Every structure is written in C-alpha cells, then in structure tokens.
Amino acid sequence: VVQVRDVEALARMESAKIEGKIVYFSARMERARDGAGYGKTVAIRTAGPSAAASKGALAVVIRSVGTSNARLPHTGTTVYNIGSPRIPAVAISNPDADLLERQLAMGKPLVLQVNVTARDLPQTRSANVIGEIPGTDKAEEIVLLAAHLDSWDLGTGALDDGAGIAIITAAAHMLKDIEPKPRRTIRVVHFANEEFGLSGSRAYTEHVISSNERHALAMEADVGAGPVYSLESRVAPEQLALIKQIWTVLEPLGVERGGNRASGGADISALRAHGVPVMSPRLDATSYFDYHHTANDTLDKVDPKAIAQSATAFAVAAYLAARVEQSWMPLEGGS
C-alpha cells in the first residue's frame, strides 16, 4: 500500500513507487455550510483510479469523500479514462481510513486485500417527470424548478435528492394555491439519472434547444433539506437589482444575499451553459455530507422545520421570478 494525499500529489510521484501497489488516497473532506469541501476533495474518487492505473497501480482505496464519523463508506461516480486499465477502486469510511493510516504510520509491511463485488448492470429506460402551472401573458417564458429522482443505491436517497424533489414540488403546490394563473409558466422537472451521467438533463436540454422553448430562469434543489441560508444568482449584471428585490422578500426567512457566480446545480448546468440565467437559494450543507451517497441517507435525516423553510423560500423566489414585469435576459456566453 502506498499512501498519497490526492491526485496532485500522485502526479508528482515516480511510477516506480506506484507500480504493482495499492494506492491509498488520504485527503479528508472539510465540513462547511456551502459544501465546498466536496469539490476540493472529490477528485480522489473521480480521477484517482485512472491516475493511479496510469502509473501501474493494482487498485485504489480512498478515504470516503464525506464528513461522517460513521463506519459507512461513501460512493459516487468514478471516471475510467480510455487507455488506463479499469483497476478496482473502493472507498473506506473515515474511521477505517484513520485505522489504516495509523497502521501505515507504524511503518511495518501492510497487506491490504481488496475484494470488490460491484458490477455494471445493463442500462434501463427511465423518464423525466414534468408538471407545470401554465402562465398567462408571459406563458411562453418558463421558470424552471429542478431536482432529481434517482439516487445512489446504498441509502434511500431521502436527502439526495428526495428532499430536493419535496422542496420544488411543495413549492409548486404552494404556488398553485397562491397564484393559480401566474404570468410566466412555472415548470417542475423531476430529472431522471442525475447521478450516473446526467442523461435526463441532457435529453431535456436537447428538447429545449430543438423546440426553441424559452427558459426565463432556472432554480435547482439538490443539496439536501436545507434550510436556505443565502440567495445566489447568475444573471446579467443589469438584472442584479431584480435579484435584490426578490432577496428582500426572502430576508425575513433568514436568507443572506449571496454572489452572482452561482453554478445552480448539475441538472440545470447544461441550460445555464446555453444561456439560461440561474437563481440559487443555497441549502445549508453543514451536515449534508455526513449522509450523502451513504447507507445513512434516510428520512430521519430530514429536519421538517428546515425543509419547510426551504420549500417556502423556493416558492417565494419562483413566485416573484414568474411575476416580475422585466424580462429575464439570457446570460452572455453561457456558463
């Protein structure tokens, strides 16, 4: 076993030190409200296996990309590069990673046996589920509420992305009561297959482009149950005043004003790249990565108060986005 912090550290190592060995990636994800630790660490899972394979490693073991202290490993996408051997790659929980590191630190020869029973199953047919409240005088302009139906298989997906589905669906339900005939069309899309390659999002975006549908603004809920702590955006600079107006209404819910560099989320990223502006009520991710993509993603982790606040924030934001007089301008140059 060779311990390496991350993919960058591996890149600096000679192949001779890696060949015929199991590579263990030790980088630990940091806890943060915005979940930024995930993006900083996840490359050990996505890119680590092929990077190690290209230097002759036999297998890869990583410290789970999560903040949990439970002995339940984290899973997620791994990308095997064409041309690198598809070597076995597994994640171990944080406590087990600690144990392995203590054993490695003792400096004695360590034999690690990796037994992988995972296998690829054939693809199957799935579908996006779409509902909308048709608009009136601006009906051809669509305000999109996005979340995804699928989940990693270890848990039940209550947080990822059951909570997101609940938030946008509850928000639409509230809107139907408050404003059954909105100016712009409010469309709720439950995307298929976010986790395994965004094929639901791609099919939807292709449809949008080919049918010339006009998406005024997109919002996505895919970071757990909340609460919403900040309103970020990615809109044309001329429209920041509009976002500020919407934020003023959200402020009493405890929502801060965030920046204008929002990514929005995975399922709407293709739309954003195509110029659709994004409004992003940010969900508090402090504890999200204790459960995300593990067996522990279950309904008891959803705080009813937090998710009620989140649904309300999404409803208010969508209500105002659909109602404002000014048109939402496409982003220049896309994402």
Place this chain on the structure above:
Amino acid sequence: VVQVRDVEALARMESAKIEGKIVYFSARMERARDGAGYGKTVAIRTAGPSAAASKGALAVVIRSVGTSNARLPHTGTTVYNIGSPRIPAVAISNPDADLLERQLAMGKPLVLQVNVTARDLPQTRSANVIGEIPGTDKAEEIVLLAAHLDSWDLGTGALDDGAGIAIITAAAHMLKDIEPKPRRTIRVVHFANEEFGLSGSRAYTEHVISSNERHALAMEADVGAGPVYSLESRVAPEQLALIKQIWTVLEPLGVERGGNRASGGADISALRAHGVPVMSPRLDATSYFDYHHTANDTLDKVDPKAIAQSATAFAVAAYLAARVEQSWMPLEGGS
C-alpha cells in the same frame, strides 16, 4: 409482524396475537448524560426474545438499544430462558426501525424475512490483567481501579471499554509519579469477559473472598471516555464527609457532587454486593450510546481532552482514597 412497544406491553397481549408471528419491539432509547435510557430500554434485547418465544413468536426484531442515527445496528447480551424456544433475535438500526414502523403504519400486509448467520463459538481461556502500586502502612487495604479488556465484536471497542482501560491505567501511571509509595495499595485490574457473563469479575471476587483480601474501596471506568461530570458514591453514611472532602478537590475539574446510590459498574458489582464501598466518578454518557456495541465504536470517537480530564479525575480520587487516615468501612448488607 406484530409491533409491540416493550416486554411489559407484550405481557399484556394474548398469545393468539403473537403465535406464528415475528414480534417487533419498538421502544426507543432516550439520550441522557447519565445514560439512564439504556437501563429503561435494554429489556427488549435481554428479555424480549424469550418473552416473545413463550407466547409462540417465530422470531424477534428490535429497534437498536442506542441513540445513534447511523444505519449500524446495536448488539449485546440476550438471555434465553430455559423452557422457551431459542428463537432468532436481531436488532435493526434506528433509521431502519423508523422505516419498518412507517411501513407497518400503512396497514398493508408486511412480510419480513429474518436471516441470521450468528453462531455460538466454543469458549476459550482468557485472563484478568492485574498490576499494583504496593502500599506502605496500610498496604493490606486495596483501592481498586477497574475496567474491562473485552468488547463486542462489531467495533474495535475504543469506547467500551478501551477508554476505561486507558483512564484507569493512565491514572495509575500518574499516581506512580506523584506518590510512588502510597499508604494503601492501589490495584489496577483489567477484567476479562465483562460483556459475556462477567466471568473475569466472578473469578476475581472468588479469589478476594477465599484469600480474605481487604478491598477498601472500588472504582470502575466503563461508560466511555468522559469527561467526568459527577462524583457519586456508595459508602457508609458516616463516611460521606470523606467523600465530600475528595469531591472538593475534584470540583475545579467541573465535577458535581452526586448521590450515595452509585452502582459503581458491572465488574465491581460482585465486590459491592460483598460489602466493598464504591466511589464513582461518573463519565458523561450523552453520546456514548451513539457508538456503544456497534461497528462505530472506534478510536476517532474518543475526545482526547475529555479522556485526559477523566484520567485526572480518577487519579485524584484514587490518590485521596489511598491516602486518607480514616479507614474505609464495609457496606452493611452489601449491594
């Protein structure tokens, strides 16, 4: 599946409702600093299987007797009564118990398949590990520091009872430096087999009785890493002033004065029943039952600051117990 809260609720039910069914015990353990929720709930595990079997149940499933929200079940002693069939008995984690209850609440027929692979292994030989700092003018009076070496097999036993072993051993190590020649003998016993019938404790107690060894006072650490929050005791009423003196020294460590009804702990309970007084620095158990007897009982759960305070509290208490002029009086009538 028949859902029943606990053994008392089962006792009130007719056998006709239980016969041929799987009994699910739903009682949920409460979190508390003194860990009292464990004693209130654990009967579903210890007595539940035989109680259900005596009414014709096929198997027992219980909600884990613990406070964790991790999807890791809790284990521990089950007592099969002679005369009741030894039916399979398993625990499921709190999130899985929640799921089962939601499904039962839907009122539809529910089939539960119980697959148990546990088996009894033959007994093996083990040993108590004993060390002492010999006393001087009161050497024949022993101040006992107790903890246990064994653990349930799912985790590594870092908290139960690695932490206790560390606390009493570190305490003795401090004492050796501070007072290499104490008045009373300070004896550290690492007990074998606390978990599976207290045979280490029984063998030790039999030795104490047959050899007429005089145990002045006993202290045990077996509720995790601490910190110590209270000094309880079970001493003759005339000696409460002595306990108060010792507590005064511990108070700056954040230790409250507890009552005089301490049980002391499992490994010293036979000594206590034999009249040995008990001093009990209580370890904070607020999070202990998140990890106790599960795969999650690992070293990362030990807070270095808390365990350092605990070891110090045990050292101070043992130092004073070994040093005071007044003799420790046996308890009347034992436990």
